[in-house]
Amino acid sequence: MVTLSRKFSTATSDSLTYISHKQFSQNPQKSTPFYQIQQQQLEHLKSRIVTTLDGCKNLTQIKQVHARILLSDLEQSCYVLAKLIRTLIKLNFPVDPYPRSIFNRVKYPNPFLYNALIRGYLIEERLNESIELYSLMRKGGAGPLSFTFTALFKACGAKMNMSLGRQIHGQTILVGGFDEDLHVVNSMIDMYIKCGFLEFGRKVFDEMPKRDVISWTELISAYAKTGNMESAGELFDGLPVKDMVAWTVMVSGFAQNAKPREAIMVFEKMQESGVETDEITLLGVISACAQLGAAKYADWIREVAEKSEFGGKHSVVVGSALIDMYSKCGSVGDAYRVFQGMKERNVYSYSSMILGFAMHGRAHDAMKLFDEMVTTEIKPNRVTFIGVLTACSHAGMVEQGWQIFELMEKCYGIKPSADHYTCMVDLLGRAGRLQEAHELVKTMPIEPHGGVWGALLGACRIHKSPDIAAIAANHLFELEPYCIGNYVLLANVYASCGRWSDVSTVRKLMRARGLRKNPAFSWIESEKGMVHEFFSGDMTHPRSGEIKQALEDLLERLEAKGYQPHLSSVPYDVNDEDKRRILMIHSEKLALAFGLISTLPGSEIRIVKNVRICEDCHSVICGASQIMGREIVVRDIMRFHHFHDGICSCGNFW
DNA sequence: CTAGGGTTAG
Structure with a gap:
């Protein structure tokens, strides 16, 4: 064995250490300088190992590759070992103990190796271990890579750990250079936004020497999510080059803020500008059409969806959105045709279809579809149950409703939320069982929200029950004092019973709070x-x-x-x-x-x-x-x- | 080997 090569002392390059003489002598390329041959051979071996790792599906296969690495001259190669660790983590193996032990045996770990491990810890949400490793890397003299920072910011954002995020922000400046790296700064902005400090993100954005479309889009999206479409629009207008994602943020922003006409207008402008459209863009437009409830738009957007390149037949997401849209446009038949035509279905497809049937009073079809759903792999979720319970409610099927309500937790492990209680109150209330409904609200294990009391109040309207109505309304006046509908409902209940002095008391209360009735x-x-x-x-x-x-x-x-x-x-x-x-x-x-x-x-x-x-x-x-x-x-x-x-x-x- | 957009309910 001859020691030919340098020992790599800088941690940023791959720590190759030895090459065997035997390997060298098998290679008859005499004109090539010595080190070039060994490089070539090792590069070849490395790429073979990386390819093998990509194909690994289980631990046995990985361990075989690991054994091969240990026997070869790549035993200390950070490049190969980082790939090994990433593969393990991709297959959901915990960082401790195996990947960690691989790391521990490396004499001079480079940032890629650190990063593989840090990412592993981040996936396990072990923020502290990630930070420890980061400090270790700094102490060991290895410089961080930009994706170390991006990964750390991402984790801080997900955990809403603002103080740690700010510390890491400080690090980017301390280490130097990274506070101008677009990847790093953009993930920093995203971190501030996810932690709920949009203005901090905005400040970073305003002070950036250079920004790109991603920086802009992050902020536009953040404004849209807080409902501030004016600021979103201002930024968007100032964005020099608008790409597909930026446009999509505006479309779905308007759709999510109940401005369907604006959403459709932006989409039309987007098409005029020649930017490509993908299915995520379509989701926003479809949702807007659903809100409008107009058949003309429904057919138009379905045609757009079918003409687009992601297949004549709808993808799962687009299909599910179309089902919802057609239901809300009054065409359950079209919704069901889309549902039947889909090759693949998910929980959205089933839930939307069940809700569609429920909204249209086709309780029987909703139940049938639910029965079909439970025979598939697709697990019903909380929204699915809202659909099923709504179906029962709109058809007055009290007993089935109770059964489903119990089944939900027993068989599917879904704890009834306040929204599910709302459905039950609605179900009992519509059926005229107001006392039972009121009893359920009083005994429910979670705090009733406005929806629950609202359902009770709504039932009182149908059955002209002013006393329970007053109880429900008083809760609502506290929970949502500025929601006009509750006052109107209570006044209507009183009016339907001829209690005109109570009607005028409610009207006075409305006036005192500066509320005016929305015109119907x-x-x-x-x-x-x-x-x-x-x-x-x-x-x-x-x-x-x-x-x-x-x-x-x-x-x-x-x-x-x-x-x-x-x-x-x-x-x-x-x-x-x-x-x-x-x-x-x-x-x-x-x-x-x-x-x-x-x-x-x-x-x-x-x-x-x-x-x-x-x-x-x-x-x-x-x-x-x-x-x-x-x-x-x-x-x-x-x-x-x-x-x-x-x-x-x-x-x-x- | 990393930064931005998403559908159902309320």
């Missing part, structure tokens, strides 16, 4: 895809005269068949004639009348409403579907109503 409105798509909006009593539509006439004709025909206006739906202390007039001009009735005169006889009418449908409108639309022979679909704030031949899919139960 409905909208409908005409045949040409135009959207027509109607407010209550709205006579601004160009065809108002015809609309009024059509409505009067309709009501006349209904009265001839025994229809009586539900005067108790009017929350004002006025005479019956005025109540009749108020009911007559409800926005959904105007939209319905416009639908009747503006669409072809026999075609479907779709109406969307921003609040719950009232009882009187519900019965009028039921009658209209029969007399006029029309399918009518109404989406209110809670669910869908499919009216067909005088019957609604909700079974008069909403």
Whole structure:
């Protein structure tokens, strides 16, 4: 054995130490200088080992490779050993003891080796060990690499460990150079954002000598997530080169902040600018279309999705989003067709479909799909159960609901959340079992949130139960004092019982808190895809005269068949004639009348409403579907109503 | 060998 090569004292290069004479003599390339041959041979061996490691699937295989390394001249090679450690960690082996022991035997570990181990500890969320190793690396004279910092920042962000993050920030300056490394600084910004200190991230951003599209996008995304679309938009406008991710952040930002029209507008601009689109961009647009609930947009975005390069058939994510969208646009049939056409399905696909059926009152289909789901590999999650419970609730299936509710924890290990209790309260409340519902709220093991009391209050509205309504409302007035809907609901309950002095007390409370009622409105798509909006009593539509006439004709025909206006739906202390007039001009009735005169006889009418449908409108639309022979679909704030031949899919139960 | 975007419920 001849010692040929230098001992690598600088820890940044690979610590190769020896090469055997035997290996050398087998190589007859006499004209090549000595060290070049050994380099070549070792490089060859290294790359063979790395390839083998990439193919390793289990511990036995890795140990074989390790044995080969130990017998070769690569026994101290940081490059190969780092790869070995990374492979182990990729296969989910804990850092201790095996990968750590490999590291411990290396005399001069280089930063790559340190980094492999640090990353391992980070994955195990052992932040302290990572930091210890980092200090050891510094003490040993090895310089850190930028990805050591990025990994550390990432871990601090995930653990929301701001103080440690700031220390590491200090290190980047101390070590020198890294505070100008884009990878490092960008992950630092991300760390501050994840720790909830957006302004710190912004400060770093403002002081950066050079920034790239990633720095910008991080901040735009952070503003969008806090709902500050103005700041997001300002930054975005100033971004010199907008790439796909930056555009996508704006699209999904608007979608997540309930600004679907803006989301679609940004998407259209994105397409004009010629930037590529991928499925994540589409998710934002699809979600926006779902919020709009307009069939025109639904078909448009499905076409865009199908034309895009990720396959004519939908991917799991896009497919699942489309299912949700079609359900919310009133087309459960289309939603189910997408569901059936998907090659692969996940928990989103099933949950969205179950929720879709539930929203449309197709409880039986929802349950059937749930039964099918549990035979697959896909595990139901908390959202799935919200779908199943909603289905029970909308169909008045109290007993099945209780069964599912118990099954959830027993068989699937999902602890009922406040949202699940909301479903149960809704289920009992709708079925008229208000006392039981109230009892459940009082005895639930977790703190009831606004949703739970809101469900109880909503049930009191249907069953005209002012006493429990007052209890629920008082909780709500504390939990969410500025939520206008609760005051309106309580006032409506009092009004329906004729307790007018209580109604005016609630109205006074509203005024005292500076709250004003949101105007109710409905909208409908005409045949040409135009959207027509109607407010209550709205006579601004160009065809108002015809609309009024059509409505009067309709009501006349209904009265001839025994229809009586539900005067108790009017929350004002006025005479019956005025109540009749108020009911007559409800926005959904105007939209319905416009639908009747503006669409072809026999075609479907779709109406969307921003609040719950009232009882009187519900019965009028039921009658209209029969007399006029029309399918009518109404989406209110809670669910869908499919009216067909005088019957609604909700079974008069909403 | 590292930095940015995502779907269901509420």
